[in-house]
Amino acid sequence: MKKIMNTVLRISLISVLLISVFAGVPAKASAATDLGLTVDAAILIDADSGKILYEQNADTSLGIASMTKMMTEYLLLDAIEAGTVTWEQEYRVTDYTYRMSQNRALSNVPLRADGSYTIRELYEAMAIYSANAATVGIAETIAGTETEFLKLMNKKAEELGLEGYKFVNSTGLNNADLFGMHPAGTGAEDENVMPAKSVAKLAYHLLKDHPTVLETSKIAKKTFREGTSDAINMPNWNFMLPGLVFEYEGVDGLKTGSTNFAGQCFTGTAERNGTRLIAVVMKAVDASGQGTYKARFDATAKLFDYGFAQFSKQEIVPADYTFKKQETVKVTKGKEDEVAIAVKEPISIMVKSSEKDLYKPKLVLDKESLEADVKKDTVVGKVVIERTEGTDYGYIDGKEFSSDVVTTEAVERASGFSLFFQGIGNFFGNLWGGITDFVGGLF
Structure with missing residues (x-):
């Protein structure tokens, strides 16, 4: 009985020692990094090469709200470059855009029913203030109707290789907010959706093809129609810009988004010491589970901190x-x-x-x-x-x-002459190889 007890004791001690040894082994470098982000999805990439530095649930399609406007910006800048639309071109307000623009709760600059506005004015209202009626005005200018504009959005998404996306309007609003005038072929309750990875890819190509977008996205505040009776302040919703409440060094874009469906979203970009990063956060919440502006910018700051502190361009070859x-x-x-x-x-x-x-x-x-x-x-x-x-x-x-x-x-x-002798050499080399193989086979 004593021998049995000693044996059990030895086995127990060995087990404890093994557990202690393995518990003391540090986790491998391959373990996934956890930044403690309270978001439904996130991704961080190098804006120069497209290298993905971090991702969290980045392949799941989620609501993108006004981050949709990056696609509208892309198509407008394409049209400007192609010469099919000009900055000084005038847009005449339609019943649709007039009615939408009067709802200030939807983020708008009010448009006059009989008014006309330059494309530059509408673009600045969209890029800085996320003005929705101005966005629809741009879509109508490019394609005639928002319904036709959706076709261009889908075509560009396919060209860029985006996945998991669905566009139902040019703004990112819920179709239920469009007074029954939502684009043909879409449902009254439809929403724009896309995975974080595709949002990052859209931003990546937008910056590659149209880097001038940053000249407008970095404007912290502008007055719409300054000097007229229609003048209205347009603060940028990107509070990480210099001088704003969540200022972060190097931030100069790109697009916020917020609806009840999508929650608090943000595609941000920042540059430091020649390195530019793109970060996307989707449905960010605070510690109590509430979606707030601070939550989305805090999550973005964590991504930027991680990228700028931990990564650098290294010559491998x-x-x-x-x-x-x-x-x-x-x-x-x-x-x-x-x-x-x-x-x-x-x-x-x-x-x-x-x-x-x-x-x-x-x-x-x-x-x-x-x-x-x-x-x-x-x-x-x-x-x-x-x-x-x-x-x-x-x-x-x-x-x-x-x-x-x-x-x-x-x-x-x-x-x-040399090729002739090479051919002879190859012939006899092959012949000798065949003979040795034959002889070897006999034994």
């Missing part, structure tokens, strides 16, 4: 980098039997400074051999970056970040 196990590729019919290869352009990516060594270059060859003549800088494949441990979120466009692998020298074609 220098120019002219060579692979130790594959420094050359074979060359046929050339004066040389092989040619040296190397990476053409360096690769630098946004990574956590502490995790740089987890990223390694991988060679992907398109061709195992080349036939002479071989020119210098002939592309033979590419180098891609792989993370050896943990999760890499990839890029917002879903593309690999790569650089061409090229030949570093030229190889001339061998003379006819």
Whole structure:
């Protein structure tokens, strides 16, 4: 009985020791980062490369409210660039936009029933004050009707590769607020929805294709029709701009959103020391579960703090980098039997400074051999970056970040005389190989 008790005691002590050892092992770097965000979804990306730095429930379609207006901005700036619409072009108010503009609870600048306004005026009201009737006016200018404008929104979304989206109007309002004049083919209770990842992708391409959008989105306050009897103050709803209540260094855009359905949303962008980040938060709430302006800006600040403090652009592959196990590729019919290869352009990516060594270059060859003549800088494949441990979120466009692998020298074609003897050598080499294989088979 005593032996049994001793054995049980030993097993118990071993178990306790094992638990203590494993409990003391720190979590791997691959463990998902938790920023403690009280949001339904969030994402943070590098605005230059599209590298995803953080995501939380980023693939679930949720209400986007007035973040919808980024698509309307995109299409307007496309039209301005194409010359189909001009900044000084006049828009004449319709019954629809007049009626909507009189409801100040919907975020509007009041429009006169018999008035006309320049596209620039409407654009500034939309981008700064999130004015809804002004947004519909822009949609009507571009496409004739908001119904036709929806087709352009869907077409652009497809071009950009957005997923999980549904547009039912140009503003982000609930269709129930549109006085029964919602676009044809949509329901009275429909809402615009999109995943955080697609919202970030929309913002990413908007900044890439139309960086001038920031010239307006960074305006903290402007007077609509200043100097007239229609003058009205337009404070920017982005309270993270310089001088506003939740000021954050470097913020200069981009678009807020808020409805009962979508909750408190924000697509923000900030630049510091040459690095620009894009953050999206959706349905942000405070500690008590209430959706507030402060909640969405606090969540955004956490994302920006994380990105600017933890990440930096690191060179993973220098120019002219060579692979130790594959420094050359074979060359046929050339004066040389092989040619040296190397990476053409360096690769630098946004990574956590502490995790740089987890990223390694991988060679992907398109061709195992080349036939002479071989020119210098002939592309033979590419180098891609792989993370050896943990999760890499990839890029917002879903593309690999790569650089061409090229030949570093030229190889001339061998003379006819040399090719003749190469052919003889190959013949006898193949013949001898066949004989040895045959003889080996006998034994």
